[in-house]
Amino acid sequence: xxxxxxxxxxxxxxxxxxxxxxxxxxxxxxxxxxxxxxxxxxxxxxxxxxxxxxxxxxxxxxxxxxxxxxxxxxxxxxxxxxxxxxxxxxxxxxxxxxxx
Amino acid sequence: xxxxxxxxxxxxxxxxxxxxxxxxxxxxxxxxxxxxxxxxxxxxxxxxxxxxxxxxxxxxxxxxxxxxxxxxxxxxxxxxxxxxxxxxxxxxxxxxxxxxxxxxxxxxxxxxxxxxxxxxxxxxxxxxxxxxxxxxxxxxxxxxxxxxxxxxxxxxxxxxxxxx
Numbered sequence: 001x002x003x004x005x006x007x008x009x010x011x012x013x014x015x016x017x018x019x020x021x022x023x024x025x026x027x028x029x030x031x032x033x034x035x036x037x038x039x040x041x042x043x044x045x046x047x048x049x050x051x052x053x054x055x056x057x058x059x060x061x062x063x064x065x066x067x068x069x070x071x072x073x074x075x076x077x078x079x080x081x082x083x084x085x086x087x088x089x090x091x092x093x094x095x096x097x098x099x100x
Numbered sequence: 101x102x103x104x105x106x107x108x109x110x111x112x113x114x115x116x117x118x119x120x121x122x123x124x125x126x127x128x129x130x131x132x133x134x135x136x137x138x139x140x141x142x143x144x145x146x147x148x149x150x151x152x153x154x155x156x157x158x159x160x161x162x163x164x165x166x167x168x169x170x171x172x173x174x175x176x177x178x179x180x181x182x183x184x185x186x187x188x189x190x191x192x193x194x195x196x197x198x199x200x201x202x203x204x205x206x207x208x209x210x211x212x213x214x215x216x217x218x219x220x221x222x223x224x225x226x227x228x229x230x231x232x233x234x235x236x237x238x239x240x241x242x243x244x245x246x247x248x249x250x251x252x253x254x255x256x257x258x259x260x261x262x263x264x
Binding site for chain 1: 106113117118126129130133136137140143144146147148149155156159160167168174175190192193194197201204211212227228231232235236239243246247249250251257
């Protein structure tokens with residue numbers, strides 16, 4: 001029987017690594033993958049809490065999170081494809097029109 | 101036994117996310133992420149959530165990462181990304197990540213500490229389905245609308261002809 005705290009620790013490590021990857025990487029696609037890692041870390045934490053509290057609602061919420069993440073991935077990738085079509089690059093250090 | 105599985109899966113998962121940070125090839129990044137999400141599916145299974153585990157492997161490791169690979173194929177970037185030069189940025193990101201990790205760990209372990217209610221009997225898939233179609237019926241239906249909106253939105257965004 002593994003304590004839920006261990007799962008929570010793994011979730012915290014994953015979330016922190018996702019944030020780290022988001023700030024270190026400079027291409028939109030990999031940054032988007034980092035966001036997915038963070039979403040998954042949240043899912044793991046939700047399931048660990050659901051196990052700890054004995055409530056099945058956590059599992060239902062995880063299903064919703066996965067669905068919303070799928071929708072988010074579709075729209076995000078479409079936007080990245082649009083950016084690539086207009087600028088021929090997805091490097092964030094070359095996309096700096098909004099910088100003053 | 102369970103501990104061994106847990107340790108192997110978490111080390112694989114965290115290791116492949118680390119490899120994603122180090123690697124500069126986008127296709128490799130996507131494949132590392134497939135490994136990470138599959139391991140995460142195993143962890144979900146360890147948490148008595150078989151349906152979430154199946155959905156994780158099917159939707160994340162399957163559908164979403166294939167979508168990423170298709171996008172990478174469309175971009176057709178020949179040379180790998182140049183080496184990141186800014187040491188300061190990496191350092192700041194590392195500090196931010198460490199602080200965030202400490203905060204999350206403290207918050208999570210604190211939330212678990214008091215009482216720790218005795219877990220209720222396992223409800224299984226039947227309980228999950230009942231909950232999904234009674235208490236969370238509205239959310240479920242709204243989710244289907246959301247997916248439809250995402251489908252139409254993606255078509256409207258990316259389906260245009262070049263230069264239109």
